[in-house]
Amino acid sequence: MRDGQIILEDVGVGYRIYREKVSTLKEAVANRFRHLRTAEKFWALRHVSLQIAPGEAIALVGHNGSGKSTLLKTVAGVLEPSEGAAVTLGRISPMIELGAGFDPELSGRDNVYLNGALLGFSRKQMSAKFQRIVDFSELGDFIDLPVKNYSSGMYARLGFAIAQDVEPDILIVDEVLAVGDERFQEKCKRRIQDFRSAGVTFVFVSHSLPTALELCPRAAVLHHGRLAFDGPTDAAWERYRELERGPAPGPVFQA
Amino acid sequence: MGSKAPALPQVARRPARIVELWRFRQLIGMLVVRELKVRYKRSVLGLLWTMLNPLLLMVVYAVVFTTIMPAAQPNFAVFLLAGLLPWLYFATSLMQGLMSVLVNQELVRKIRLPQAVFPLSVVGSNLVNFTLSFLPLFIMMAALRQPFTPALLFLPAAAVILTLFCAGVTLLFATATVFFRDVRHLTEVLLQMLLYLSPVLYDFRQLGEHRTWWFHLFRLELRINPLSYLIPLVRDPVYYGRLPSLPTLAVALLWAAGALLLGFAVFTRLEPRHIHHL
Secondary structure, X not given: OOOOOEEEEEEEEEEEEOOOOOOOHHHHHHXXXXXXXXXXXXXXXXXXXXXXXXXXXXXXXXXXXXXXXHHHHHHOOXXXXXXXXXXXXXXXXXXXXXXXXXXXXXXXXXXXXXXXXHOOOOHHHHHHHHHHHHHHHOOHHHHHOEHHHOOHHHHHHHHHHHHOOOOOOEEEEEOHHHOOOHHHXXXXXXXXXXXXXXOOEEEEEOOOHHHHHHHOOEEEEEEOOEEEEEEEHHHHHHHHHHHHHOOOXXXXXXX | OOOOOOOOOHHHHOOOHHHHHHHOHHHHHHHHHHHHHHHOOXXXXXXXXXXXXXXXXXXXXXXXXXXXXXXXXOOHHHHHHHHHHXXXXXXXXXXXXXXXXXXXXXXXXXXXXXXXXXXXXXXXXXXXXXXXXXXXXXHHHHHOOOOOOHHHHHHHHHHHHHHHHHHHHHHHHHHHHHHOOHHHHHHHHHHHHHHHHOOOOOOHHHHOOOOOHHXXXXXXXXXXXXXXXXXXXXXXXXHHOOOOOHHHHHHHHHHHHXXXXXXXXXXXXXXXXXXXXX
């Protein structure tokens, strides 16, 4: 097994849903904590097996609430599966949300170092990257302004600039390409292509077929927490459309 | 990649929690700096508040105990401050630290990192405050002609022991707060009671003897209370000008090590479940 490999085996992530609303301790005691016993498990993800080889690019497709984010979080190691096993090897650049961990009160400069530390980089390592990050973000002198004064585009640019410079083995991108102007989006896409040719594993959540086709030959369709399709991107898209048109059942509860 | 994956070496691949935490030690430092920077950013006096805070409290207690109900010892202001500083370090670390995982939940949801960095950085920023607040204490000592003795050299060791204890308790309460939000309010009340149940405003020796059952209970509580051993680590060198006794030091060390081991073990054990309760 090499860095960049992702293996999910029969992964399930379940949440407890308490059907009876109990808001005070008094009610809980009065009901003798019955609400805990009648809790149902909601499976945000179940029986999902996926193998992603180092250097492979895969798009995740599915309706809202289909389990895409849960899957990404499991791959990123933020969530531990309640069933099955998930193994991810190598450094993950979690572009799940750009700028996650920015402190609005701190300057862009401080946030670069803070964000680096959140991903496990030392101050020294970040100093070496700093200029490149600023250049990529095209923020110029704004880098010394508090992040709360940034426009959302600037925010996303800085976030992407950091994420693209952390030498990841696995790149996880969650629809971030929708932010920033078209020119910057193109720049991000080019950077992702660079990563692809450098053999970085790429997991991409997308609602846009052209972008998915452009970046990923393979796609997985999630439907109500199950893996509905895994294969070529255009075929996956057809399956996705098909499922979209079908009746939309409510979330599946299982006791 | 249709073939079945080899046996998943998940456990072997995950570095031990303590190793992971060590890898993120610089993050703790940065979070400490961030906390200090952000906290005092918009205030005129800035870091000076760190020193003013215990001083103002000391003034209140000193007025109460010297004029309204005189029970005071000589140089009561120094006596009070020497007890208040470690107490405030403990109480503030705990109150801020128990919320730290919740406060940083956006990060916990998005980035895999040892969550212990959050409570630990709160303790760290309070350690900075604690250290800085010795400046007004020393000024007070000089003004009141309290002698400076070589026993003061023990204070760094006292700070280390206190920090271990604060870290352990804060870790424990931080994880508990994730599961039961009530812990925060409960702790608030408990701390108010603990202030009077610990030798902060008074001293073990001042108690004298009473032949009532509740007094025996109180003495028993004082014997168990870890703060009875931790506060003298600061007060003995500062006020009495001598090193803490060996038994006091030994018990303080035991409490500190025990709290840290328990706090860290419980926190890392429950850490993976936090995300479901945020």
